Amino acid sequence: MSTAKKEYKRVTVKSLVDMKASGEKISMLTAYDYTMAKIVDGAGVDVILVGDSASNVMAGHETTLPITLDQMIYHASSVIRAIDRALVVVDLPFGSYQSDPKEALRSAIRIMKESGAHSVKLEGGKEVKESIKRILNAGIPVMGHLGLTPQSIYKFGTYTVRAKEEEEAEQLLKDAKMLERTGCFAIVLEKIPAALAKQVADSVSIPIIGIGAGPYVDGQVLVLHDMLGMTHEFHPRFLRRYLNLYEDMTKAMEQYVSDVKSLDFPNESEQY
Numbered sequence: 001m002s003t004a005k006k007e008y009k010r011v012t013v014k015s016l017v018d019m020k021a022s023g024e025k026i027s028m029l030t031a032y033d034y035t036m037a038k039i040v041d042g043a044g045v046d047v048i049l050v051g052d053s054a055s056n057v058m059a060g061h062e063t064t065l066p067i068t069l070d071q072m073i074y075h076a077s078s079v080i081r082a083i084d085r086a087l088v089v090v091d092l093p094f095g096s097y098q099s100d101p102k103e104a105l106r107s108a109i110r111i112m113k114e115s116g117a118h119s120v121k122l123e124g125g126k127e128v129k130e131s132i133k134r135i136l137n138a139g140i141p142v143m144g145h146l147g148l149t150p151q152s153i154y155k156f157g158t159y160t161v162r163a164k165e166e167e168e169a170e171q172l173l174k175d176a177k178m179l180e181r182t183g184c185f186a187i188v189l190e191k192i193p194a195a196l197a198k199q200v201a202d203s204v205s206i207p208i209i210g211i212g213a214g215p216y217v218d219g220q221v222l223v224l225h226d227m228l229g230m231t232h233e234f235h236p237r238f239l240r241r242y243l244n245l246y247e248d249m250t251k252a253m254e255q256y257v258s259d260v261k262s263l264d265f266p267n268e269s270e271q272y
């Protein structure tokens with residue numbers, strides 16, 4: 001065991017389930033690189049998601065579909081090097097798990113082996129049950145993701161709220177119970193009515209982490225660059241901005257340009 005330094009206790013899949021049981025809410029944010037992950041981990045965020053939203057946020061794609069398994073592993077390995085406490089979950093990207101359970105397992109193993117991550121997340125309900133089983137059988141913890149599943153955007157055409165109809169709501173509840181039974185350690189619910197999210201959270205003993213799923217769940221997740229106000233053209237109702245970094249960063253960079261042009265920078269103490 002190590003000496004002085006570590007006062008924190010590492011977050012594990014087990015501690016998340018214990019947090020639900022004791023009523024302590026779970027905080028989760030995305031990160032895709034070392035420097036940001038270091039700040040997120042140091043701030044005491046419980047879970048770091050290396051989301052396939054990196055496809056949008058890091059690479060500038062319109063959707064999450066183009067990001068590759070190799071690219072996710074690159075992001076995840078950068079994040080892992082920064083972490084002392086948080087549990088790290090990595091999204092299986094589109095195309096890396098849908099064709100068959102063996103492929104799903106191979107992809108999950110690559111993430112675990114090549115990045116050092118602690119768990120994986122994949123989107124969907126009964127369609128991905130066999131894949132989840134395979135991955136779990138290899139000892140890899142799996143987080144589910146129901147409701148708005150961005151990898152299926154072209155099936156729906158919009159990012160509107162999901163499961164508003166009784167039939168879809170029933171299917172979602174069934175899928176959540178199935179994910180629990182299959183052995184997932186937690187489930188993300190994205191953009192569904194708060195009352196339905198509550199019903200799901202009350203019906204399963206594993207933690208339900210919401211994004212646009214209201215307050216009656218066991219934790220919340222946001223995309224880091226959204227909550228910092230860096231992605232200034234994205235304003236869904238569920239997003240709370242804690243900073244307006246887009247403006248602050250623009251001002252700082254404009255000042256830098258001006259200082260360079262005016263020869264204000266570098267000054268005497270900033271040279272050798």
Ligand SMILES: Nc1nc(=O)c2c([nH]1)NC[C@@H]1CN(c3ccc(C(=O)N[C@@H](CCC(=O)O)C(=O)O)cc3)CN21
Binds near residue numbers: 064150159160233234
């Ligand atoms: N930056 C970012 N933040 C996210 O939360 C996020 C991503 N990217 N990429 C992957 C998915 C896609 N997500 C989304 C995408 C759209 C809405 C949404 O509510 N769209 C509204 C319009 C929002 C607006 O005003 O711009 C819609 O009705 O389509 C929600 C979650 C969540 N994820």
Ligand SMILES: CC(C)C(=O)C(=O)O
Binds near residue numbers: 222
């Ligand atoms: C929005 C969260 C849940 C996600 O899946 C991502 O960032 O990719």
Ligand SMILES: [Mg+2]
Binds near residue numbers: 051052053
């Ligand atoms: Mg995702």
